[in-house]
Amino acid sequence: xxxxxxxxxxxxxxxxxxxxxxxxxxxxxxxxxxxxxxxxxxxxxxxxxxxxxxxxxxxxxxxxxxxxxxxxxxxxxxxxxxxxxxxxxxxxxxxxxxxxxxxxxxxxxxxxxxxxxxxxxxxxxxxxxxxxxxxxxxxxxxxxxxxxxxxxxxxxxxxxxxxxxxxxxxxxxxxxxxxxxxxxxxxxxxxxxxxxxxxxxxxxxxxxxxxxxxxxxxxxxxxxxxxxxxxxxxxxxxxxxxxxxxxxxxxxxxxxxxxxxxxxxxxxxxxxxxxxxxxxxxxxxxxxxxxxxxxxxxxxxxxxxxxxxxxxxxxxxxxxxxxxxxxxxxxxxxxxxxxxxxxxxxxxxxxxxxxxxxxxxxxxxxxxxxxxxxxxxxxxxxxxxxxxxxxxxxxxxxxxxxxxxxxxxxxxxxxxxxxxxxxxxxxxxxxxxxxxxxxxxxxxxxxxxxxxxxxxxxxxxxxxxxxxxxxxxxxxxxxxxxxxxxxxxxxxxxxxxxxxxxxxxxxxxxxxxxxxxxxxxxxxxxx
Amino acid sequence: xxxxxxxxxxxxxxxxxxxxxxxxxxxxxxxxxxxxxxxxxxxxxxxxxxxxxxxxxxxxxxxxxxxxxxxxxxxxxxxxxxxxxxxxxxxxxxxxxxxxxxxxxxxxxxxxxxxxxxxxxxxxxxxxxxxxxxxxxxxxxxxxxxxxxxxxxxxxxxxxxxxxxxxxxxxxxxxxxxxxxxxxxxxxxxxxxxxxxxxxxxxxxxxxxxxxxxxxxxxxxxxxxxxxxxxxxxxxxxxxxxxxxxxxxxxxxxxxxxxxxxxxxxxxxxxxxxxxxxxxxxxxxxxxxxxxxxxxxxxxxxxxxxxxxxxxxxxxxxxxxxxxxxxxxxxxxxxxxxxxxxxxxxxxxxxxxxxxxxxxxxxxxxxxxxxxxxxxxxxxxxxxxxxxxxxxxxxxxxxxxxxxxxxxxxxxxxx
Numbered sequence: 041x042x043x044x045x046x047x048x049x050x051x052x053x054x055x056x057x058x059x060x061x062x063x064x065x066x067x068x069x070x071x072x073x074x075x076x077x078x079x080x081x082x083x084x085x086x087x088x089x090x091x092x093x094x095x096x097x098x099x100x101x102x103x104x105x106x107x108x109x110x111x112x113x114x115x116x117x118x119x120x121x122x123x124x125x126x127x128x129x130x131x132x133x134x135x136x137x138x139x140x141x142x143x144x145x146x147x148x149x150x151x152x153x154x155x156x157x158x159x160x161x162x163x164x165x166x167x168x169x170x171x172x173x174x175x176x177x178x179x180x181x182x183x184x185x186x187x188x189x190x191x192x193x194x195x196x197x198x199x200x201x202x203x204x205x206x207x208x209x210x211x212x213x214x215x216x217x218x219x220x221x222x223x224x225x226x227x228x229x230x231x232x233x234x235x236x237x238x239x240x241x242x243x244x245x246x247x248x249x250x251x252x253x254x255x256x257x258x259x260x261x262x263x264x265x266x267x268x269x270x271x272x273x274x275x276x277x278x279x280x281x282x283x284x285x286x287x288x289x290x291x292x293x294x295x296x297x298x299x300x301x302x303x304x305x306x307x308x309x310x311x312x313x314x315x316x317x318x319x320x321x322x323x324x325x326x327x328x329x330x331x332x333x334x335x336x337x338x339x340x341x342x343x344x345x346x347x348x349x350x351x352x353x354x355x356x357x358x359x360x361x362x363x364x365x366x367x368x369x370x371x372x373x374x375x376x377x378x379x380x381x382x383x384x385x386x387x388x389x390x391x392x393x394x395x396x397x398x399x400x401x402x403x404x405x406x407x408x409x410x411x412x413x414x415x416x417x418x419x420x421x422x423x424x425x426x427x428x429x430x431x432x433x434x435x436x437x438x439x440x441x442x443x444x445x446x447x448x449x450x451x452x453x454x455x456x457x458x459x460x461x462x463x464x465x466x467x468x469x470x471x472x473x474x475x476x477x478x479x480x481x482x483x484x485x486x487x488x489x490x491x492x493x494x495x496x497x498x499x500x501x502x503x504x505x506x507x508x509x510x511x512x513x514x515x516x517x518x519x520x521x522x523x524x525x526x527x528x529x530x531x532x533x534x535x536x537x538x539x540x541x542x543x544x545x546x547x548x549x550x551x552x553x554x555x556x557x558x559x560x561x562x563x564x565x566x567x
Numbered sequence: 568x569x570x571x572x573x574x575x576x577x578x579x580x581x582x583x584x585x586x587x588x589x590x591x592x593x594x595x596x597x598x599x600x601x602x603x604x605x606x607x608x609x610x611x612x613x614x615x616x617x618x619x620x621x622x623x624x625x626x627x628x629x630x631x632x633x634x635x636x637x638x639x640x641x642x643x644x645x646x647x648x649x650x651x652x653x654x655x656x657x658x659x660x661x662x663x664x665x666x667x668x669x670x671x672x673x674x675x676x677x678x679x680x681x682x683x684x685x686x687x688x689x690x691x692x693x694x695x696x697x698x699x700x701x702x703x704x705x706x707x708x709x710x711x712x713x714x715x716x717x718x719x720x721x722x723x724x725x726x727x728x729x730x731x732x733x734x735x736x737x738x739x740x741x742x743x744x745x746x747x748x749x750x751x752x753x754x755x756x757x758x759x760x761x762x763x764x765x766x767x768x769x770x771x772x773x774x775x776x777x778x779x780x781x782x783x784x785x786x787x788x789x790x791x792x793x794x795x796x797x798x799x800x801x802x803x804x805x806x807x808x809x810x811x812x813x814x815x816x817x818x819x820x821x822x823x824x825x826x827x828x829x830x831x832x833x834x835x836x837x838x839x840x841x842x843x844x845x846x847x848x849x850x851x852x853x854x855x856x857x858x859x860x861x862x863x864x865x866x867x868x869x870x871x872x873x874x875x876x877x878x879x880x881x882x883x884x885x886x887x888x889x890x891x892x893x894x895x896x897x898x899x900x901x902x903x904x905x906x907x908x909x910x911x912x913x914x915x916x917x918x919x920x921x922x923x924x925x926x927x928x929x930x931x932x933x934x935x936x937x938x939x940x941x942x943x944x945x946x947x948x949x950x951x952x953x954x955x956x957x958x959x960x961x962x963x964x965x966x967x968x969x970x971x972x973x974x975x976x977x978x979x980x981x982x
Contacts, residue, residue, distance in 0.1 A: 257852075258852040258853045258905050258907065261853055261904065261905035261906075262903075262904060262905060263904045264904075265904075266901070266902070266903045266904040267903065267904065268852050268853065268903045268904060268905045268907065268909065269852070269903070269909040269910070270850075270852040270909065273683075273684070273910065277684055277686070278686075283682075283684055283686070283687055289683065289941060292683075410778050412778055412780070412781065452731070452747075453731060454730070454731040454732055461615075461847050461848065462614070462615075462685065462686075462847075462850075463685075464686060467732075470778070470780060471733070471735070471738055472732055473732065474733075474778075474780050474781055474784050475728070475731055475732060475733045475743070475745035475784055476743075476744050476745050476746075476784050476785075476787045476788035476791055477730075477731040477732075477745035477746070477747065477788075478731055478732075478745075478784065479781060479784045479785040479788050480755065480785075480788040480792075481731070483755040483757075483769070484755055487755060487756065487757055487758070490758070491758065529771070530771070530772060533767065533768040533771045533772055534768060534772075536764050536767060536768065537757070537760045537761065537764035537765050537767065537768040538759060538760055538761070538764065539760070539761040539764055547759070549758045549759040550758075550759040550760075552758050552759065553757045553758040553759035553760045556757050556758065557757050557760070557765075557768060557772075560755070560757075560769070561768070561769065561772035562772075565778060565781040566778055566781075
């Protein structure tokens with residue numbers, strides 16, 4: 041099960057799901073090791089907004105009220121389910137959204153499912169001791185966070201919060217290939233969950249002072265007189281004002297100097313400020329300046345700069361643009377970004393208000409453009425459609441194997457959780473994800489998932505609604521998994537694929553095949 | 568519906584219809600070696616900003632040692648290259664190719680855009696230097712495929728990207744197939760279903776349920792699978808291992824395997840004009856190490872092993888292939904306090920393969936303070952001039968401006 045850390049087996053990594061599964065092989069190498077093949081980071085990084093010149097925003101064609109509602113729900117969740125649609129049908133969109141934007145601290149829908157994952161709540165030093173104790177300990181630290189994240193995406197009632205946690209984990213990306221990140225990522229993830237809807241400044245401070253970020257962008261070792269510029273640059277370019285935010289190379293260097301001394305305690309793996317590392321000379325970043333603060337209070341320079349950047353108008357626009365791209369369109373219209381920025385300014389950067397403004401039907405429905413599910417969203421949607429709960433206890437290796445293989449599948453699709461190497465996180469536009477590879481591997485994933493249904497705890501026969509003939513099984517599977525009836529042509533294609541006729545008996549293998557085909561064709565790409 | 572149709576009869580019916588409805592849009596089409604249009608350009612993107620001075624090492628420049636007290640390599644550490652430079656010792660797998668005059672290196676090479684942002688610079692390079700606001704702000708390799716089609720293979724895929732995500736340099740092209748593991752290519756095996764039925768269903772069903780680009784990719788995958796299966800079968804078992812695995816127990820490292828798979832596709836001669844592959848991890852802000860090991864040694868070893876494996880696996884096909892490897896920028900000359908280097912400007916470009924004139928090409932301005940660009944190796948050679956020369960030479964491109972507008976007439980004589 042070393043594949044959790046670094047898949048070494050090139051072929052048939054999904055075989056663990058089935059024992060016999062064969063991968064199409066048109067797959068991705070970008071997930072193995074930090075120093076190996078990394079995917080391009082370009083698409084979806086800038087603040088591309090259609091302003092009449094470049095590039096052109098694409099909006100979806102007019103739709104019925106139901107279709108519009110479903111789009112909003114898809115973008116606010118990890119995928120539609122029958123239960124979700126029934127709930128929204130009962131309480132209405134705005135009540136549902138209000139609840140989503142103000143969830144409680146506890147998440148009873150998943151607490152039980154992840155109750156045994158004790159590494160999530162450990163102190164970093166405890167995790168290190170466990171990881172150093174044996175292979176199982178090391179694997180638990182990596183796996184429990186990943187699998188808890190997948191379980192939350194699939195089963196949490198607080199879907200919108202989980203969508204945002206995923207967004208912040210990418211906005212403030214750190215990569216668990218780094219050993220310190222791997223031991224502290226759970227704390228960073230928890231901070232992003234606690235602050236998902238809160239003022240942006242809180243998220244920014246949580247990220248800046250997290251050991252994961254301090255290690256990943258090397259600030260922990262940055263010291264006068266030769267500061268490490270990695271964090272200072274990405275703080276400006278990616279986390280706050282954006283690459284067009286008006287800063288220059290001197291601002292990058294001064295930002296790096298401000299954060300000299302922000303470091304990690306080697307014994308606790310928690311944040312510490314090292315006055316001896318800190319450059320206390322005067323510095324300036326954009327319109328912010330300091331005469332320099334010596335001693336233990338030198339940490340205040342960084343806090344002050346973070347407050348300044350969190351309140352900068354360019355930050356409001358940059359961060360809102362990335363949120364809009366997450367929810368609305370790869371290339372958003374100016375109108376929807378403006379609506380989000382206005383809500384940011386009126387609320388002091390409260391993310392809940394920005395998201396509320398962007399998801400307002402009067403704004404969203406006019407601006408919504410096509411989006412393609414990234415692998416993690418696609419996998420979560422598939423699992424939601426079949427009501428899988430994916431129990432996995434690593435001490436029982438054979439029973440945990442299918443769950444582990446789901447994460448390996450994400451690796452083959454180029455999106456292993458918490459393993460994005462570049463500081464942009466995973467790209468958020470369709471062009472980065474759609475390829476012959478992505479489609480064929482999703483087919484394989486649907487097949488492998490269905491074949492491992494017992495371990496993942498769902499019932500293909502129930503999805504076929506107990507149908508005994510091919511035709512009835514086709515109708516039941518498509519309706520349950522696509523959430524709409526298949527057309528006559530579509531139903532014919534399913535039946536034809538079996539090589540049987542509608543009235544022929546559908547044995548369990550045929551029913552499983554139909555479930556897999558419905559998953560492979562119906563729910564894996566449209567976001 | 569009727570129960571009178573047996574499974575066998577239905578299959579026969581499918582097979583009869585298959586010639587029309589399941590006809591591959593793409594077919595394998597071998598070309599005669601040596602004819603126009605048989606050249607393959609392989610672009611290796613070293614993402615993260617590789618430190619040029621740790622690949623082609625200026626050991627003959629005293630300034631180099633002064634500015635890098637913790638990470639400089641000594642003259643005795645490097646492989647001899649020329650009077651100013653040596654090669655990083657981890658470049659050893661490429662030494663035979665360098666000795667044979669098949670490896671060209673361009674120091675102080677990079678982009679004319681002055682940004683030190685990974686993402687802006689990668690984007691600029693993937694567009695081939697065309698501003699994003701231009702109407703033709705497409706990938707430069709897409710423009711190459713669109714403007715240069717000597718074999719007239721309008722029905723075939725002509726580009727391969729190793730890995731799952733198509734890079735922006737190929738954005739906008741529908742001639743690309745993404746491949747990782749060549750030996751695992753095969754049709755999806757839905758339980759209880761027939762291959763022909765699955766093929767037909769997967770071509771029809773996404774039309775009504777998926778975005779158009781997904782449908783196109785799905786059809787592309789179904790069409791490409793037989794071509795790739797054929798190529799894999801014809802090229803199995805070639806080459807000899809480069810990495811240290813004498814018993815053959817573990818097999819090659821993943822990156823090496825990826826480059827071997829790519830070389831097999833080139834060797835199979837299925838009409839690939841362009842291929843892309845990435846090696847990431849070059850953003851070495853800390854712990855670069857020295858001749859005794861460290862991150863740079865690991866990275867350079869990965870690169871050198873991969874390129875050497877490609878050359879080995881390609882065999883004679885290397886004569887009709889040119890491999891170009893480069894990153895988005897080089898790194899600062901002075902090391903930082905973390906034993907690493909920060910983002911810089913000029914880096915190195917490596918070129919390997921048929922027609923390449925080995926050795927060092929292009930101007931080397933040195934490392935004295937007055938020539939540095941804000942502390943960084945300046946860009947003395949625009950990377951596009953190097954690639955333009957390869958395009959005009961072995962690749963047979965007549966209108967290089969269609970790929971690199973305003974690239975200018977400067978050429979280094981690298982091919």
